[in-house]
Amino acid sequence: MVDQDKDIEIEVSPADTAVGVDGPYASARRVVVRELDAMLSHVDDRSCAGLATALRDSRRIFVAGAGRSKLSAEGFAMRLMHLGLCAHVVGDVTTPPIGPDDLLVVCSGSGETPTTVMTAETAADAGAKIAVVTASADSRLARRADLLVHLAEYGQDHELDRSVQFVGTLFEQGALLFFDSLVLAYERLHKVDPRDMLALHTNLE
Structure with a gap:
């Protein structure tokens, strides 16, 4: 995929865009939720x-x-x-x-x-x-x-x-x-x- 604004080629694999697949974005979301749960459960x-x-x-x-x-x-x-x-x-x-x-x-x-x-x-x-x-x-x-x-x-x-x-x-x-x-x-x-x-x-x- 090419970003038309910057003309920089960005490689996106199917695993990155599929719903429910363990790609980098899903992994990041789990990290955020886990950290928030750990913080808020100890207030x-x-x-x-x-x-x-x-x-x-x-x-x-x-x-x-x-x-x-x-x-x-x-x-x-x-x-x-x-x-x-x-x-x-x-x-x-x-x-x-x-x-x-x-x-x-x-x-x-x-x-x-x-x-x-x-x-x-x-x-x-x-x-x-x-x-x-x-x-x-x-x-x-x-x-x-x-x-x-x-x-x-x-x-x-x-x-x-x-x-x-x-x-x-x-x-x-x-x-x-x-x-x-x-x-x-x-x-x-x-x-x-x-x-x-x-x-x-x-x-x-």
Whole structure:
């Protein structure tokens, strides 16, 4: 097969394109799913329950992150809005000031990104509660957290050693799925009607 844009010949075997055949793409998908399962199956449910309670009890919820971690956090903010909660993304031009009775949810794999650390410090100084979702339980952000969710990318306590994916990828994938699973649990615990969530979905798209 020839890529017309680059005029570079690319060899594709039938095994690479057949459905269900053990080619390089199917193998890569299995690796990703296996790594995510290893990460998410070892999340402490007590930290999930604490975060869910904070979501319910907070006046407003702010989410923050950088890079692909921010994309995961933004998706979470959207679903919080669908749940009927008041959610804002830090950095948006319409984001109001944070203060007491508010919750900041910070998503950072390293827990050391300067902008997110500064955001957490500012929010704490303003009297807000800080929840941190991170792969680094001993990071500056983790030490600042009132609520900590640890998404371990590797360690001695379970079968996952080190991710074969590019640096940070596993955490970013895991954060998105963690947030989605938390939303689903919240829906079930609080008997949120999916029709009510759908009614809150934007009509400007």
